[in-house]
Amino acid sequence: QVQLVESGGSLVQAGGSLRLSCAASGGTFSRLSMGWFRQAPGKEREFVAAIRWGEDMTYYADSLKGRFTISRDNAKNTVYLQMNSLKPEDTGVYYCAAARADYGLGDEGLYDYWGQGTQVTVSS
Numbered sequence: 001q002v003q004l005v006e007s008g009g010s011l012v013q014a015g016g017s018l019r020l021s022c023a024a025s026g027g028t029f030s031r032l033s034m035g036w037f038r039q040a041p042g043k044e045r046e047f048v049a050a051i052r053w054g055e056d057m058t059y060y061a062d063s064l065k066g067r068f069t070i071s072r073d074n075a076k077n078t079v080y081l082q083m084n085s086l087k088p089e090d091t092g093v094y095y096c097a098a099a100r101a102d103y104g105l106g107d108e109g110l111y112d113y114w115g116q117g118t119q120v121t122v123s124s
Contacts, residue, residue: 002027002113004096009118012086016122020081022096022115032098033105034072034079038120040092048094049081050105059105086122093117 008020022034035050049070050059058070069082079096097111104110 002032002098004098004113004115006094006096006115006118009094009120011121011123014087014122014124016086017082017084018086018120020083020094020096020118020120022079022081024077024079024098027098027113029072029077030074032100033102034070035097035099035105035108035111036070036079036081037095037097037108038090038092039095039117040089043092045095045108047106047108051079052102052105054102061106083120086120088122088124091120091122094120 003025004022006022012018031053033052036048037045038048039045047061049068051070051072067085072079095117096115098113099111101110
C-alpha cells in the first residue's frame with residue numbers, strides 16, 4: 001500500500017509561484033508513475049501533469065504548459081509540481097496520485113493511490 005502526502009499549498013497572489021511536494025511511502029517509488037490533479041470549487045477534478053516511471057517522460061494539460069513543471073526525485077520518494085505565473089483560476093485542491101501504469105496518465109481512473117490534497121488559493 002502506497003501512502004501519499006502532499007504539502008506546499010498556500011495562499012499566493014496572482015503572478016506568484018508555489019512548489020508542491022508529494023512524499024510517497026510504502027512502495028517502490030521509482031516504479032510508479034506520478035500525477036497531479038486539481039479540483040476547483042464546484043468543478044470536477046482535472047488532470048494537471050504527470051511523470052512516467054523509468055524514462056521520466058512528462059505530460060501536461062494543454063492549458064498549463066509553460067507555467068507548471070512536474071519533476072521527481074526517486075532518492076527522496078518525492079514528486080514536485082512547480083507552479084509559476086499563478087492565476088486565480090488555478091485555485092483549488094491539488095491532489096497527488098500514483099499509478100503502476102505508464103500510459104494514459106491523464107486519466108484519473110488509471111491511478112491506484114491518492115493523497116488527501118493540498119489547498120492552493122490564488123488571490124487577484
